[in-house]
Amino acid sequence: HAKKKGKNRFYWFEPPMENELRFRNELEAGIRRGVQAGEFVPYYEQQIDLDSGRLVGFEMLARWDSPELGMVTPEIFIPIAEEIGVIAQMSEQLIEAAFADASQWDPELTLSVNISPVQMRDPWFAQKILKLLVKHRFPAHRLEIEITETCLHENIGMVRSMITSLRNQGVKVSLDDFGTGYASLSQLRSLPFDRLKIDRSFIRDLNKQDSNDKLVDAIISMSDGLKLPITAEGIENADILDALGRWGKLKGQGYHYGRPEPAQRVLERLAEAGRLANDAASEAT
Ligand code: C2E
Ligand code: MG
Ligand code: MG
Ligand code: MG
Numbered sequence: 001h002a003k004k005k006g007k008n009r010f011y012w013f014e015p016p017m018e019n020e021l022r023f024r025n026e027l028e029a030g031i032r033r034g035v036q037a038g039e040f041v042p043y044y045e046q047q048i049d050l051d052s053g054r055l056v057g058f059e060m061l062a063r064w065d066s067p068e069l070g071m072v073t074p075e076i077f078i079p080i081a082e083e084i085g086v087i088a089q090m091s092e093q094l095i096e097a098a099f100a101d102a103s104q105w106d107p108e109l110t111l112s113v114n115i116s117p118v119q120m121r122d123p124w125f126a127q128k129i130l131k132l133l134v135k136h137r138f139p140a141h142r143l144e145i146e147i148t149e150t151c152l153h154e155n156i157g158m159v160r161s162m163i164t165s166l167r168n169q170g171v172k173v174s175l176d177d178f179g180t181g182y183a184s185l186s187q188l189r190s191l192p193f194d195r196l197k198i199d200r201s202f203i204r205d206l207n208k209q210d211s212n213d214k215l216v217d218a219i220i221s222m223s224d225g226l227k228l229p230i231t232a233e234g235i236e237n238a239d240i241l242d243a244l245g246r247w248g249k250l251k252g253q254g255y256h257y258g259r260p261e262p263a264q265r266v267l268e269r270l271a272e273a274g275r276l277a278n279d280a281a282s283e284a285t
Contacts, residue, residue, distance in 0.1 A: 027077075027080060028080060030066060031064070031077055031080055031081055031084065035081075035089055035093070039064060039065050040090050040093060040094055041063050041064075041065050041097065041262065041263075042063075042094050042098045042263065043060070043061045043063050043261060043262055044058035044059065044060055044061070044101075044260060044262075044263065045260040046253060047059060047110070047112065047231065047251055047252070047253045048251065048252050048253065048257055049251055050241070050245070050248075050251060050252045051248060051249065051250075055109070055275070056110060056251060057109045057110030057111060057112060057142075058102070058105075058109065058110075058111060058266065059113075059114075059146070059253065060098045060111060060113045061074065061260045062074045062077075062078070062114075082116055082118045087116050087119060088119050088122065091116065092128070092132065095113055096132060096135075098111055099111075099132065099138040101263040101267075103136065103137075104270075104277050105266075105270055105275065106270065106276065106279065107142065107277060109270075110144055110172075111138075111143055112145075112146055112174070113143070113144070113145060114146045115145050115146065115147055117148070117151045117153075120154065120158075120159060121154060125162060126162055129171065130169050133171075141170045143171045143172065144173070145166060145171055145172070145173050146174050146176040147159075147173065147174075148175070148176045149177065149178070149180065152182070152183050152184075152191075153182070156187065156191075159191065160190070160191055160192075163191060163193070164192060167192060172194040172195065173193055174193060174194055174196065174197055174231070175188075175191075175193050175196050177197065177199040178197055178199055178219070179198060179199045179201070179202055179215075179219065180199045185222075188222075188226060194229070195228065195229045195230070195251075196219075196223050196229075196230050197232075197233050198216065198219055198220075198230060198233065199233065200234020200254070201234075202219070203216075203233060203235060203244075204234055204236065206240050206244065207240070213243075220250075229251070230249075230250050231251040231253065232252040232253075233252070233254060234253075234255075235254030235255075235257065236254050236255045237256050238256065240254075240256070241256055
């Protein structure tokens with residue numbers, strides 16, 4: 001317990017805590033300022049149809065381009081943004097930037113965005129997405145919303161009606177990081193997801209551990225039964241890709257195909273492949 005130690009207080013413990021607190025406060029302030037200053041930028045990771053090897057879309061992954069700290073990972077700033085109540089504003093900025101970027105791509109390419117459980121609690125969330133789609137004239141069917149199993153702890157009726165109204169607008173909804181949380185089989189059956197993304201921890205261990213391979217096999221046959229298409233995340237090398245070949249009909253993503261890249265690099269990549277919006281238009285004529 002905190003006992004007053006008079007003049008010679010010995011700080012075994014307090015200074016680091018103070019430092020941590022100061023760092024945390026600075027982070028919070030930095031994130032608040034960053035949202036005002038538009039320092040959060042979208043990066044994009046390729047998503048591939050594994051059977052054909054063809055690029056089918058990108059997942060947008062947020063980065064904080066902080067003047068003090070450099071490029072910061074979302075693992076750090078998303079939880080804080082949720083806590084201090086700026087996640088929705090941050091996410092809207094990122095989604096708007098992503099709509100503008102993706103409008104320059106081949107219109108066959110989809111755009112996936114990650115949504116926080118905090119945003120799912122907003123009864124106007126689906127409306128807000130619709131408004132952004134209209135504002136940017138972005139086709140709803142190109143947009144895929146990724147939610148995690150954490151959302152399913154919340155009011156499940158509300159989550160269901162949210163998914164339903166997004167899908168009624170033509171937006172797709174996938175369940176991200178499947179297998180790491182607590183989605184029950186009955187929830188999987190009763191919630192109208194369009195896709196299930198198997199968490200990378202399962203994919204990484206393919207061909208290493210027989211029990212893991214059997215688990216992945218069980219997840220995939222269950223999804224087949226539910227008619228839920230699957231994405232394998234975290235494909236890091238050719239061996240893993242090869243191991244996934246036994247199932248077929250999968251989409252995948254991971255460092256084997258490429259790291260998340262800034263918008264400009266994506267444009268260069270698509271220009272090389274003849275898959276910019278204009279290329280598609282000139283092909284059609
Ligand atoms: P996630 O949606 O599951 O995204 C996949 C994460 O795995 C990304 O990390 C990606 O860079 C990483 N990854 C992809 N391929 C590989 C691979 O082959 N090996 C390994 N080891 N990792 C791989 P990132 O970009 O750091 O994002 C982390 C998480 O932050 C995301 O997980 C997502 O839950 C969250 N996040 C990112 N952007 C946003 C956002 O705009 N809003 C919200 N709410 N969450 C976001
Ligand atoms: Mg994701
Ligand atoms: Mg994931
Ligand atoms: Mg994740």
